[in-house]
Amino acid sequence: MALAGYFVGARFTDKEKSYNWINKITMGSLIILIFTMGARIGSDKRVISSLQTIGIKAAVIxxxxxxxxxxACFIVRKIFRIDRKGVKIDD
Known part of the structure; x- marks a missing residue:
């Protein structure tokens, strides 16, 4: 789905125009998704009863x-010679 969104955005959007409203929609959708997932997990009695075991595994992961x-970011930056700001380092 993300790939389809990328192609639509790359093909049909005006590169000169600013789309600040998309950030607000994305952030709102993310907040709703995280809240919904938390509420669903919190309402599951099996998850709550085994929270101590799950918590340790989740922390390690x-x-x-x-x-x-x-x-990985460090290695990729070194390979492509990119600084912390994403600018290519010249010799």
Whole structure:
């Protein structure tokens, strides 16, 4: 679905025009999605009863995902010679 949105946005939008309202819609949709997911998970008695076990596993997965993302960004920046602001480093 995201790929379809990319192609529509790349093909049918005016590059000179500013689309600030899209950020507001995206943020609102994300907030609604996260709230709905939290409410659904919170209402499940099985999840609540096993929260201690799930919490430890989730914390470990989160730490490794975070560390992996930072490491991957660092490596990609070094390979493509890009600084922290996304600007190509000249020799």
């Amino acid at each position: 989160t730490v490794f995902a975070f560390a992996g993302s930072i490491t």
